[in-house]
Amino acid sequence: MDKKLLEIVFDNLYNGIYVVDGKGITIGVNKTFEEMSGFSNKELAGKSLYDLVGKDNYFSGSASLLVLERKCPVTATYSTSTNRKLLVKGRPIFNPQGEIEYIINTIWDLTVVHYNQQIDADTARSHLLSEDDLVTCSEKMSSVIDLALRVAETDSTILLTGESGVGKSLLAKTIHRSSERKHNVLMKINCAAIPESLIEAELFGYEGGAFTGADNRGKAGLLETAKGGTVFLDEISELPLHLQSKLLGVIQEKEFYRVGGREAQQTDIRLIAATNKDLIKLVSEGQFREDLYYRLNVVPIPLPALRERKEDIPTLIQHFTDKYNHKYNSYKKFSENLINQMVSMPWKGNIRELENVVERSIVTTPGDFISWEKVQIPGMENTIPSGLGLKEMLAEREKEILLQAQEQYRTTRRIAAVLDISQASTARKLKSIREK
Numbered sequence: 001m002d003k004k005l006l007e008i009v010f011d012n013l014y015n016g017i018y019v020v021d022g023k024g025i026t027i028g029v030n031k032t033f034e035e036m037s038g039f040s041n042k043e044l045a046g047k048s049l050y051d052l053v054g055k056d057n058y059f060s061g062s063a064s065l066l067v068l069e070r071k072c073p074v075t076a077t078y079s080t081s082t083n084r085k086l087l088v089k090g091r092p093i094f095n096p097q098g099e100i101e102y103i104i105n106t107i108w109d110l111t112v113v114h115y116n117q118q119i120d121a122d123t124a125r126s127h128l129l130s131e132d133d134l135v136t137c138s139e140k141m142s143s144v145i146d147l148a149l150r151v152a153e154t155d156s157t158i159l160l161t162g163e164s165g166v167g168k169s170l171l172a173k174t175i176h177r178s179s180e181r182k183h184n185v186l187m188k189i190n191c192a193a194i195p196e197s198l199i200e201a202e203l204f205g206y207e208g209g210a211f212t213g214a215d216n217r218g219k220a221g222l223l224e225t226a227k228g229g230t231v232f233l234d235e236i237s238e239l240p241l242h243l244q245s246k247l248l249g250v251i252q253e254k255e256f257y258r259v260g261g262r263e264a265q266q267t268d269i270r271l272i273a274a275t276n277k278d279l280i281k282l283v284s285e286g287q288f289r290e291d292l293y294y295r296l297n298v299v300p301i302p303l304p305a306l307r308e309r310k311e312d313i314p315t316l317i318q319h320f321t322d323k324y325n326h327k328y329n330s331y332k333k334f335s336e337n338l339i340n341q342m343v344s345m346p347w348k349g350n351i352r353e354l355e356n357v358v359e360r361s362i363v364t365t366p367g368d369f370i371s372w373e374k375v376q377i378p379g380m381e382n383t384i385p386s387g388l389g390l391k392e393m394l395a396e397r398e399k400e401i402l403l404q405a406q407e408q409y410r411t412t413r414r415i416a417a418v419l420d421i422s423q424a425s426t427a428r429k430l431k432s433i434r435e436k
């Protein structure tokens with residue numbers, strides 16, 4: 001292909017493209033990215049992502065920086081200061097020496113606001129971290145996201161399964177936002193949260209006088225309000241059996257009756273259901289309708305537990321550290337040893353627990369350096385980490401003392417005096433910490 005044609009292809013891809021070099025400097029973006037993000041190639045080219053994410057506040061985070069740090073492909077969603085939401089897949093290109101030479105980012109637009117909406121910069125910045133972002137570098141989870149993106153474009157019913165806290169709700173939101181229905185509502189209904197006596201009227205609505213206490217004028221249900229959009233039925237296993245058959249009708253006939261109603265209501269919704277229960281087991285126990293199960297299970301998407309994708313732990317720690325440093329205006333960092341420790345310990349919980357650990361550590365740990373003796377992680381209390389020799393543990397402790405002393409005493413002369421070592425040795429040790 002000649003160069004001119006390549007340029008035409010580059011600018012006319014359906015996805016945005018963002019190319020970065022091995023140092024995190026933006027090489028260029030295509031036209032689609034310019035349209036998606038609201039930033040031009042001219043203003044981005046030559047800029048370092050460290051600045052664009054940091055002081056310049058263009059993006060809430062960067063897949064490229066995670067790729068550089070972890071040297072593996074990363075999938076993530078981010079917001080821009082122009083209030084756009086983007087899903088980014090960053091792939092490293094290595095040179096023969098095994099160093100990252102380029103990072104090619106492919107971008108999907110998850111923005112829901114209309115493009116011509118004017119938002120002033122302050123409002124946009126305050127939006128930057130207002131929503132949860134998704135990050136992964138595991139192959140298992142990336143293929144889950146790939147599948148989700150592929151089926152998002154269709155109108156198929158999707159069943160998300162997986163333990164509590166693996167990201168089902170977050171993925172449902174991502175699917176909705178990458179679908180044709182994204183400018184319409186995403187109606188989230190937690191079947192376990194609505195009392196059984198109210199759930200039918202809530203979902204399907206009712207006609208005036210349908211039951212005592214009902215509004216005389218009747219009321220549209222959530223399925224009716226969601227017209228044109230997506231309905232996310234969370235904890236679907238908790239839907240009472242008689243409503244399971246009514247829901248089956250919605251899926252099969254695309255219509256239903258309000259409580260006390262005679263006129264069929266037409267539906268135009270996309271259904272995403274989620275559960276952390278074993279639905280097949282519930283079917284065999286007679287707790288869940290088999291026919292509904294098969295109707296929901298058109299596209300099953302099982303999300304792997306965090307312990308099945310431990311390679312995600314360092315990336316997620318990094319991501320949540322950035323998130324909470326931003327929130328609490330701090331500059332804390334997890335030590336490499338602590339991160340390794342968190343990867344090797346048995347994880348019962350999922351991403352919600354990991355996020356809690358990171359937030360708690362950032363809020364409660366004094367100093368900027370979070371190491372294994374300072375944090376309290378359920379299952380890791382008072383343990384001497386395995387895989388760390390005495391030498392490494394001492395080195396980590398030394399590093400911490402030096403950083404703390406630096407914070408307190410600033411100059412190498414004063415630090416050396418307090419720690420009773422030579423000034424040359426203080427300077428050397430601090431330099432080696434900085435370079436690590």
Ligand SMILES: Nc1ncnc2c1ncn2[C@@H]1O[C@H](COP(=O)(O)OP(=O)(O)OP(=O)(O)O)[C@@H](O)[C@H]1O
Pocket residue numbers: 132133134135136162163164165166167168169170171275276316351352355
């Ligand atoms: N890949 C990810 N990257 C970043 N954050 C994530 C990721 N997956 C999940 N989270 C965060 O972890 C928390 C739990 O995720 P979510 O609520 O989607 O889980 P869930 O599977 O729906 O759990 P439950 O079954 O309890 O409803 C949320 O705060 C979410 O933002």
Ligand SMILES: [Mg+2]
Pocket residue numbers: 168169170234
């Ligand atoms: Mg959920």
